[in-house]
Amino acid sequence: MTAILKTRDVHLSYAKQEALHGVNLDFDDHSITALIGPSGCGKSTFLRCLNRMNDLIPKTTVTGSFQFHGKDIYAPTTNLVELRKQIGMVFQQPNPFPFSVYENVTYGLKLAGHTNRHYLDEQVERSLKQAAVWDETKDALNKNAMSFSGGQQQRICIARLLAVQPDIILLDEPTSALDPISSAQIETTLLALKKTYCIIIVTHNLQQASRIADRTAFMLNGNLIEDDLTSKMFTKPANQATSDYLNGKFG
Numbered sequence: 334m335t336a337i338l339k340t341r342d343v344h345l346s347y348a349k350q351e352a353l354h355g356v357n358l359d360f361d362d363h364s365i366t367a368l369i370g371p372s373g374c375g376k377s378t379f380l381r382c383l384n385r386m387n388d389l390i391p392k393t394t395v396t397g398s399f400q401f402h403g404k405d406i407y408a409p410t411t412n413l414v415e416l417r418k419q420i421g422m423v424f425q426q427p428n429p430f431p432f433s434v435y436e437n438v439t440y441g442l443k444l445a446g447h448t449n450r451h452y453l454d455e456q457v458e459r460s461l462k463q464a465a466v467w468d469e470t471k472d473a474l475n476k477n478a479m480s481f482s483g484g485q486q487q488r489i490c491i492a493r494l495l496a497v498q499p500d501i502i503l504l505d506e507p508t509s510a511l512d513p514i515s516s517a518q519i520e521t522t523l524l525a526l527k528k529t530y531c532i533i534i535v536t537h538n539l540q541q542a543s544r545i546a547d548r549t550a551f552m553l554n555g556n557l558i559e560d561d562l563t564s565k566m567f568t569k570p571a572n573q574a575t576s577d578y579l580n581g582k583f584g
Protein backbone atom coordinates (compact mmCIF):
# COMPACT_ATOMS: atom_id res chain seq x y z
CA MET A 334 0.00 0.00 0.00
CA THR A 335 1.24 3.47 -0.82
CA ALA A 336 0.19 6.48 1.23
CA ILE A 337 -1.22 9.08 -1.14
CA LEU A 338 -1.73 11.62 1.62
CA LYS A 339 0.34 12.06 4.78
CA THR A 340 -0.58 14.38 7.60
CA ARG A 341 1.74 15.29 10.47
CA ASP A 342 1.18 17.20 13.70
CA VAL A 343 -2.07 18.78 12.55
CA HIS A 344 -3.37 21.47 14.88
CA LEU A 345 -6.46 23.51 14.10
CA SER A 346 -7.98 26.33 16.08
CA TYR A 347 -11.34 28.02 15.60
CA ALA A 348 -10.66 31.54 16.89
CA LYS A 349 -8.71 30.75 20.12
CA GLN A 350 -10.23 27.31 20.68
CA GLU A 351 -8.00 24.44 19.58
CA ALA A 352 -10.07 21.61 18.05
CA LEU A 353 -7.26 19.35 16.74
CA HIS A 354 -4.24 18.76 18.96
CA GLY A 355 -1.60 17.21 16.74
CA VAL A 356 -3.05 14.55 14.47
CA ASN A 357 -0.79 12.26 12.38
CA LEU A 358 -2.51 10.07 9.84
CA ASP A 359 -1.63 8.53 6.48
CA PHE A 360 -4.08 7.50 3.80
CA ASP A 361 -3.50 4.68 1.35
CA ASP A 362 -4.52 4.75 -2.27
CA HIS A 363 -7.11 2.18 -3.38
CA SER A 364 -8.49 1.83 0.11
CA ILE A 365 -11.19 3.11 2.42
CA THR A 366 -10.28 4.75 5.72
CA ALA A 367 -13.04 5.43 8.23
CA LEU A 368 -12.79 8.21 10.82
CA ILE A 369 -14.83 7.36 13.88
CA GLY A 370 -15.35 8.90 17.30
CA PRO A 371 -18.02 10.63 19.37
CA SER A 372 -19.78 13.76 18.19
CA GLY A 373 -17.57 16.84 18.52
CA CYS A 374 -14.25 14.95 18.55
CA GLY A 375 -13.02 16.69 15.40
CA LYS A 376 -13.77 14.25 12.58
CA SER A 377 -15.37 16.80 10.26
CA THR A 378 -12.78 19.40 11.20
CA PHE A 379 -9.95 17.05 10.27
CA LEU A 380 -11.67 15.96 7.06
CA ARG A 381 -12.16 19.59 5.99
CA CYS A 382 -8.44 20.25 6.52
CA LEU A 383 -7.64 17.77 3.77
CA ASN A 384 -9.03 19.91 0.96
CA ARG A 385 -8.81 23.21 2.82
CA MET A 386 -12.54 23.63 3.29
CA ASN A 387 -11.73 25.15 6.69
CA ASP A 388 -10.21 28.11 4.82
CA LEU A 389 -13.82 29.20 4.35
CA ILE A 390 -14.37 29.52 8.12
CA PRO A 391 -13.10 32.87 9.43
CA LYS A 392 -10.42 32.97 12.18
CA THR A 393 -9.38 29.37 11.58
CA THR A 394 -5.70 28.53 11.99
CA VAL A 395 -4.20 25.30 10.70
CA THR A 396 -0.64 24.14 11.28
CA GLY A 397 1.15 20.91 10.50
CA SER A 398 2.06 19.22 7.27
CA PHE A 399 -0.21 17.69 4.64
CA GLN A 400 1.80 15.95 1.94
CA PHE A 401 -0.19 15.08 -1.16
CA HIS A 402 1.76 13.88 -4.22
CA GLY A 403 4.86 15.15 -2.46
CA LYS A 404 3.51 18.70 -2.12
CA ASP A 405 2.14 20.51 0.90
CA ILE A 406 -1.58 21.21 0.47
CA TYR A 407 -1.11 24.42 2.52
CA ALA A 408 1.66 25.82 0.33
CA PRO A 409 0.84 29.40 -0.72
CA THR A 410 1.00 28.35 -4.37
CA THR A 411 -1.78 25.75 -4.03
CA ASN A 412 -4.62 26.35 -6.48
CA LEU A 413 -7.71 25.71 -4.34
CA VAL A 414 -10.04 25.00 -7.25
CA GLU A 415 -7.60 22.40 -8.56
CA LEU A 416 -7.04 20.98 -5.06
CA ARG A 417 -10.76 20.49 -4.48
CA LYS A 418 -11.07 18.76 -7.82
CA GLN A 419 -8.30 16.36 -6.83
CA ILE A 420 -9.71 15.96 -3.33
CA GLY A 421 -13.48 16.14 -3.66
CA MET A 422 -16.02 16.11 -0.84
CA VAL A 423 -19.48 14.60 -0.32
CA PHE A 424 -21.61 15.88 2.56
CA GLN A 425 -24.22 14.50 4.91
CA GLN A 426 -27.11 16.16 3.09
CA PRO A 427 -27.10 15.45 -0.64
CA ASN A 428 -26.54 18.81 -2.33
CA PRO A 429 -27.11 18.51 -6.07
CA PHE A 430 -27.47 21.78 -7.96
CA PRO A 431 -31.08 22.55 -8.90
CA PHE A 432 -30.45 21.67 -12.54
CA SER A 433 -30.64 18.54 -14.62
CA VAL A 434 -28.59 15.44 -13.86
CA TYR A 435 -26.58 16.13 -17.01
CA GLU A 436 -25.82 19.71 -15.96
CA ASN A 437 -24.80 18.54 -12.50
CA VAL A 438 -22.34 15.98 -13.76
CA THR A 439 -20.86 18.20 -16.48
CA TYR A 440 -20.61 21.27 -14.24
CA GLY A 441 -16.93 20.88 -13.33
CA LEU A 442 -15.96 19.83 -16.84
CA LYS A 443 -17.63 22.90 -18.35
CA LEU A 444 -15.91 25.11 -15.78
CA ALA A 445 -12.66 23.56 -16.94
CA GLY A 446 -13.54 24.61 -20.50
CA HIS A 447 -14.82 21.35 -21.98
CA THR A 448 -17.51 21.94 -24.59
CA ASN A 449 -17.32 18.90 -26.87
CA ARG A 450 -20.73 17.28 -26.59
CA HIS A 451 -19.48 13.80 -27.39
CA TYR A 452 -16.79 14.04 -24.69
CA LEU A 453 -19.27 15.39 -22.15
CA ASP A 454 -21.75 12.61 -22.95
CA GLU A 455 -19.03 10.01 -22.42
CA GLN A 456 -17.97 11.51 -19.10
CA VAL A 457 -21.57 11.69 -17.89
CA GLU A 458 -22.07 8.02 -18.66
CA ARG A 459 -18.74 6.99 -17.10
CA SER A 460 -19.34 9.02 -13.94
CA LEU A 461 -22.94 7.93 -13.41
CA LYS A 462 -21.93 4.31 -14.00
CA GLN A 463 -19.03 4.57 -11.54
CA ALA A 464 -21.40 6.08 -8.99
CA ALA A 465 -23.84 3.22 -9.65
CA VAL A 466 -26.72 5.52 -10.56
CA TRP A 467 -26.66 5.21 -14.37
CA ASP A 468 -29.53 2.75 -14.66
CA GLU A 469 -31.78 5.06 -12.67
CA THR A 470 -30.82 8.23 -14.56
CA LYS A 471 -29.91 7.26 -18.12
CA ASP A 472 -33.41 7.92 -19.42
CA ALA A 473 -33.83 11.02 -17.28
CA LEU A 474 -30.62 12.99 -17.79
CA ASN A 475 -32.60 16.17 -18.38
CA LYS A 476 -34.66 15.74 -15.23
CA ASN A 477 -33.94 18.00 -12.27
CA ALA A 478 -31.45 16.24 -9.96
CA MET A 479 -33.45 17.43 -6.95
CA SER A 480 -36.43 15.33 -8.05
CA PHE A 481 -34.60 12.06 -7.33
CA SER A 482 -34.63 10.20 -4.01
CA GLY A 483 -32.11 11.13 -1.32
CA GLY A 484 -29.96 8.09 -2.06
CA GLN A 485 -30.02 8.76 -5.80
CA GLN A 486 -29.15 12.42 -5.18
CA GLN A 487 -26.18 11.36 -3.08
CA ARG A 488 -24.95 9.07 -5.88
CA ILE A 489 -25.48 11.89 -8.41
CA CYS A 490 -23.30 14.07 -6.16
CA ILE A 491 -20.66 11.33 -6.17
CA ALA A 492 -20.92 11.21 -9.98
CA ARG A 493 -20.50 15.00 -10.17
CA LEU A 494 -17.27 14.66 -8.24
CA LEU A 495 -16.03 11.66 -10.27
CA ALA A 496 -16.53 13.58 -13.51
CA VAL A 497 -13.47 15.70 -12.78
CA GLN A 498 -11.35 12.61 -12.01
CA PRO A 499 -10.31 13.18 -8.40
CA ASP A 500 -7.61 11.22 -6.57
CA ILE A 501 -9.25 11.30 -3.16
CA ILE A 502 -12.92 11.28 -2.16
CA LEU A 503 -13.86 12.69 1.25
CA LEU A 504 -17.29 11.80 2.62
CA ASP A 505 -18.71 13.29 5.81
CA GLU A 506 -21.41 10.98 7.14
CA PRO A 507 -22.78 10.49 3.61
CA THR A 508 -25.46 8.00 4.60
CA SER A 509 -26.73 9.41 7.88
CA ALA A 510 -29.62 11.19 6.14
CA LEU A 511 -30.53 8.09 4.11
CA ASP A 512 -32.72 5.02 4.62
CA PRO A 513 -31.00 1.62 5.12
CA ILE A 514 -31.45 0.48 1.50
CA SER A 515 -29.97 3.69 0.09
CA SER A 516 -27.18 3.50 2.65
CA ALA A 517 -26.36 -0.04 1.59
CA GLN A 518 -26.26 1.08 -2.07
CA ILE A 519 -23.80 3.85 -1.20
CA GLU A 520 -21.64 1.36 0.70
CA THR A 521 -21.59 -0.98 -2.30
CA THR A 522 -20.71 1.96 -4.53
CA LEU A 523 -17.82 2.98 -2.27
CA LEU A 524 -16.45 -0.57 -2.21
CA ALA A 525 -16.36 -0.54 -6.01
CA LEU A 526 -14.83 2.96 -6.13
CA LYS A 527 -11.94 2.09 -3.84
CA LYS A 528 -10.41 0.06 -6.66
CA THR A 529 -9.72 3.39 -8.35
CA TYR A 530 -9.68 6.01 -5.59
CA CYS A 531 -8.53 6.76 -2.07
CA ILE A 532 -11.67 7.10 0.04
CA ILE A 533 -11.87 8.74 3.47
CA ILE A 534 -15.22 8.54 5.21
CA VAL A 535 -16.43 10.01 8.50
CA THR A 536 -19.08 7.82 10.02
CA HIS A 537 -20.63 7.42 13.41
CA ASN A 538 -22.04 4.09 12.27
CA LEU A 539 -19.55 1.55 13.59
CA GLN A 540 -21.13 -1.28 11.59
CA GLN A 541 -20.61 0.78 8.46
CA ALA A 542 -16.93 1.27 9.30
CA SER A 543 -16.50 -2.45 9.97
CA ARG A 544 -18.29 -3.36 6.72
CA ILE A 545 -16.42 -1.12 4.31
CA ALA A 546 -13.23 0.35 5.77
CA ASP A 547 -9.79 -1.21 5.30
CA ARG A 548 -8.42 1.03 8.03
CA THR A 549 -10.15 2.85 10.85
CA ALA A 550 -8.96 5.86 12.83
CA PHE A 551 -10.49 6.57 16.23
CA MET A 552 -10.56 10.18 17.40
CA LEU A 553 -11.44 11.58 20.81
CA ASN A 554 -11.45 15.21 21.97
CA GLY A 555 -9.38 16.45 19.05
CA ASN A 556 -6.77 13.69 19.34
CA LEU A 557 -6.15 10.67 17.20
CA ILE A 558 -6.23 7.80 19.70
CA GLU A 559 -5.28 5.00 17.32
CA ASP A 560 -5.52 3.91 13.74
CA ASP A 561 -5.16 0.42 12.43
CA LEU A 562 -6.55 -2.18 10.09
CA THR A 563 -10.29 -2.23 10.75
CA SER A 564 -10.27 -5.98 11.40
CA LYS A 565 -7.56 -5.46 14.04
CA MET A 566 -9.12 -2.43 15.69
CA PHE A 567 -12.55 -4.01 16.00
CA THR A 568 -11.18 -7.21 17.55
CA LYS A 569 -8.06 -6.12 19.44
CA PRO A 570 -7.96 -2.36 19.93
CA ALA A 571 -4.69 -1.17 21.43
CA ASN A 572 -6.22 1.53 23.58
CA GLN A 573 -8.76 1.26 26.41
CA ALA A 574 -10.70 4.32 25.18
CA THR A 575 -11.08 2.71 21.74
CA SER A 576 -12.32 -0.48 23.33
CA ASP A 577 -14.82 1.43 25.49
CA TYR A 578 -16.11 3.38 22.49
CA LEU A 579 -16.45 0.29 20.31
CA ASN A 580 -18.30 -1.44 23.16
CA GLY A 581 -20.76 1.40 23.44
CA LYS A 582 -19.59 2.60 26.88
CA PHE A 583 -19.77 6.15 25.61
CA GLY A 584 -20.92 7.66 22.41
Ligand SMILES: Nc1ncnc2c1ncn2[C@@H]1O[C@H](COP(=O)(O)OP(=O)(O)O)[C@@H](O)[C@H]1O
Nearest residue numbers: 347352370371372373374375376377378379390
Ligand atom coordinates in the same frame (compact mmCIF):
# COMPACT_ATOMS: atom_id res chain seq x y z
N1 LIG B 1 -17.18 26.39 12.38
C1 LIG B 1 -16.82 26.16 13.65
N2 LIG B 1 -16.55 27.21 14.49
C2 LIG B 1 -16.18 26.99 15.77
N3 LIG B 1 -16.07 25.77 16.32
C3 LIG B 1 -16.33 24.71 15.55
C4 LIG B 1 -16.73 24.84 14.19
N4 LIG B 1 -16.92 23.60 13.68
C5 LIG B 1 -16.67 22.73 14.69
N5 LIG B 1 -16.32 23.39 15.81
C6 LIG B 1 -15.95 22.78 17.10
O1 LIG B 1 -14.82 21.94 16.88
C7 LIG B 1 -14.96 20.72 17.61
C8 LIG B 1 -14.94 19.54 16.64
O2 LIG B 1 -16.15 19.59 15.84
P1 LIG B 1 -16.40 18.65 14.57
O3 LIG B 1 -15.16 18.60 13.77
O4 LIG B 1 -17.63 19.14 13.93
O5 LIG B 1 -16.64 17.23 15.28
P2 LIG B 1 -17.29 15.91 14.70
O6 LIG B 1 -17.37 16.01 13.22
O7 LIG B 1 -16.39 14.82 15.18
O8 LIG B 1 -18.64 15.79 15.33
C9 LIG B 1 -16.26 20.84 18.41
O9 LIG B 1 -15.94 21.30 19.70
C10 LIG B 1 -17.05 21.87 17.64
O10 LIG B 1 -17.91 22.58 18.48
Ligand SMILES: [Mg+2]
Nearest residue numbers: 376377378535
Ligand atom coordinates in the same frame (compact mmCIF):
# COMPACT_ATOMS: atom_id res chain seq x y z
MG1 LIG C 1 -19.03 15.95 11.96
